[in-house]
Amino acid sequence: MGILSFVGFTLLVAIISYLATRKTDESSSDGYFLGGRSLGAVVIAGSLLLTNLSTEQIVGLNGASYKEGVLVMAWETLAAIAMVVTAIFLLPRYLKGGISTVPQFLENRYDTTTKAITSGLFLTGYVVVFLPVVLYSGSLAITTMFDVPEILDISKDTSIWICVWGIGIIGSIYAVFGGLKAVAVSDTINAVGLLIGGIMIPVFGLIEIGDGSISEGISTIMNTNPDKFKVIGGPESSIPVATIFTGMMLVQLFYWGTNQAIIQRALGAKNLKEGQKGLLLGSFLKILGPIIVVLPGIIAFHIFNGELGDADEAYPELVRKVLPVSLVGFFAAVLFGAILSSFNSALNSSVTLFGLDIYKEYINKEATEKQVVKAGKTFGVVLALLAMLVAPFIANAGSIFEYLQEVNGIYSIPILTIIVVGYLTKKVPAIAGKIGILSGSILYIISQFVLQPYFISNDLKAESPSILQELAFVEQNLSSEKAVTVDYEKAIEAINKKENNTKDDIESIKKLKESIDYKNVLKAINEYKNNSDQGLGSIKLLTKSMNELTTSFNYVKDEYKEKGIILNPDIKTSIKEVKASIDKVNVVIDRTKKLAYPHFLHIMAILFVVNILIMLIIGKLYPRETAYEQLYTQEVDITPWKYTKIVGVIVCLIVISTYIYFR
Template sequence: MGIVSFLGFTLLVGVISYISTLKTDEKSSDGYFLGGRSLTGVVIAGSLLLTNLSTEQIVGLNGQAFTEGILVMAWETLAAIAMVITAVFLLPRYLKGGITTVPQFLERRYDKTTKAITSGLFLTGYVVVLLPIVLYSGSLAISTMFDVPQLLNVSKTASIWICVFGIGIVGSLYAIFGGLKAVAVSDTINAIGLLVGGILIPIYGLLEIGDGNVGNGLSILFKEHSEKFNSIGSSEASVPFGTIFTGLMLVQLFYWGTNQAIIQRALGAKNLKEGQKGLLLASFIKILGPLIVVLPGIIAFHMFGDTLVNPDEAYPALVSKVLPLSFVGFFAAVLFGAILSSFNSALNSSVTLFGIDIYKEYINKKASELQTVKAGKVFGVFLALLAMLIAPFIANAPEGLYGYLQQVNGCYSIPILTIIVVGYLTKRVPAIAAKIAIISGALLYLAYVVLDSTIMQDQFPHFLHVMAFLFVLNVIIMLTIGRFYPRKIAFEQNYTGDVEISPWKYVTTIGISISALVIFIYIYFAQ
């Protein structure tokens, strides 16, 4: 029954996504890469949430909550403020310039070489880190939920390989052959399912703890595990409170404001108003994220305590224990959709970066839009296969997959954020400054990661503090170079007229309200 409902819901999403793309011109760059610049606020919000929410987050953050409690909600709640900043500050500038990729802005602001270096960093991060981790964590969840080793009579390792290629192939069909609109529509449908299914898990958990009463369940949790509901935590926590004011906010700004896999949804907006509505709607829902990715971990701690050896098993164990059998297939399908979303969104963005920023720029400058799209698809197939081959080997990665993902991402997130922020806030900082900053930022952070994990053995400051230090250092380097070797002609951004850029009249009011709500949540849970 579970497998039938799983296949039925998955097929339904695929059919709806296919039908939605029939009227989109997928032979043009805007049609394929940006969904014809036709996305509305609700679609953007749904796609943003599902692109972000996947198994490495659901399983990983709940695993951290199992160990540390509610303080890990920082990864969720602070995202809301970053999305507000993106809606108010960055998106109007992106849409004014009519860009398809973030590196396109860097070409206009600096030069082609800066754009190429940035695109290369994005692609390297996607293929080496993001895509394989999404595939592996997703395969682990699906393999466990359906007990694939027993179902197919294979080893656990073989089941991971099977699930990796299954997810990879289906995700590739969406991303490579459907374009952004297929990805965005499927994301929206799955977002609704994930929100419903994700909230059902803690509800059923609380019902079991409270003998059929959710309120009683919460009271028991607060009473017996009050230490788990401290938003501040200790200095030894995986996310120390002080990092909120340093690297954690920078990571959020990079992810929601400059990461191609995320911001591409907003770049496909039909106008600025819809883009801002989508970002703000997603930011409000994001505040509710801890109900899905934090609270279940605390519930699991109450139920299983020290019986779980690996904290990352907390969420799957809770689902198996509390979810009625009739919901298993549906929830597995929604979870599968979340896995596909993160995979195909990153893959679609990789295809976009390669087609627009590398193929058309360096390989075939005279390529037509159809040739550019085809080249991107071929590259996407190669990238997907490479990620599928790498993914199973992540089983040997250290514990705390989510924290590991965030740490490694620093090699490209902070350098890219640095040159984008300086690029928008200044007019005369030259291209050489951006090249030096992005290369030095990546190399210095890589050196920190290697030294901290080998010679120093975790004696350096927290990686989020190091990110903030390197951000400030590279900003100073860029401004110093700009002071002594400024551009001869000040940069001015021209309005391309691709979309209407009048801001939504409530964007500031709603943005301030969301930010205030985040601050209130932190104060409420502070101990």
């Protein structure tokens, strides 16, 4: 039944997308890249929601809320304000210029070289960061939720590779061969499914906590975990409160106002009114986003007592725990659609950037529109293959969501800087744009990938004595194998006394012997002790192996409970003590990383101001000979929707009220 509902919903999306797009002329640039500039408000809002809301968001943010609580909702709620700003200030200018890509505006404002550099940065970010993260997080979710390794009798790593290539190939077919309209229509259908499926998980989770009552579940979780419902983050949190007024809003403005994968939906609007209504409808949906991408993480923390080894597994594990078997197929299809949406949306944007901004400009200036579309499709296939090769290695990057946001800073703030200066000034020259984007990227790379590791390593060295003390306890327990020695004869005897026992029960107990791979932890501890540089580099392997051990401990405990077997008290005590020491080490490491160097959102804000000053100084010293004036190309009607500002103010007030309530 589950497989049938999965296949049925997936085919339904594909058929409707085909029927809705078969009359679109995809041999032309506008037809293929912008859906013939025919998108309405509902389609734009649905596509915006699904492009943004995929597994890197669902899995990553719920993992973050599992650790820190509701304060991470800033990534969702502040997005609503950024969408309002885009609808009122940026979209009218984009549609007035009739552009297909954000870099095309930069060509008009600065020159073709600035456009090429920006397109190159976007494409590099997509292939190295965004597309692989979407593929990996989606594969991790499907592998964990639906127990693919068990079904196919393969390892977890092999399962992730298979899922990465499956998602990548199917997503490529949508994006490369269907064009923007196919992507947007499929997104809209999947958006409905995702809203239904996404809300089901916290509902079932609250019912589980409240013994059948949602209201009791809410009351229990809020009273039991009051710290998880504080929206103000301290200096040790991933979002200190001050960052909301610095880099956080800049990141949101870049993402919703200038990121090609997002803004392309609004650029395909049939007119400004529909584009603005689509963005504002999307902003309302983002306010509701924390129900899907934050609350389940807190529910998982309550249900699993904060004992999961990897926070990014909070959402998949919760789904396995609370979702009725009858709904697994539908939810798998919805999740699959969300993964495809983010992947094929970014891939379609990459195809657009390459075809219009690089191929047409630098490779074949005389290319016909059919040739441009064909070149874009070919590039899309190559890009998808590269992303599929990179994706499985994201496993070593730490927190999915944190990794994505921090690495995005390489190109997000520089691009936002030159767009803001480009719109707000008229005489800043092209050379300022090139210097601004290059200096922004280079300074950010130096800050986050040279200076930050240096300072963190120094601070971690200072914490080395306390870390070594805890590691000695872990090593002592694991070396004696007290934590992993199980009396299998007694375990099997206990199973045989149960009614309705099966051979599978006995086999699963036998497998427990291999379930805890403590040797990797001993090896990592030994390497850390023998490494004279006990800094960031030697910590990474240690943290990864210890988190895996914690997950193994939880598996053993849950497996024994499920089989009705009582663990030997010595083993239970040892597991608990070793896990406590592992947690202490991870807390020290995590705290040191956050306090040793300024938060990356603060760094973004500082570099944003520095880059603007650099560009304004260049503009003062070497101004353009003629002031820039944007021309109206009359591609679409740019009469604004008369309620845009009123609705925008309402959205902003709702966001502010939410913060006041959870202060």
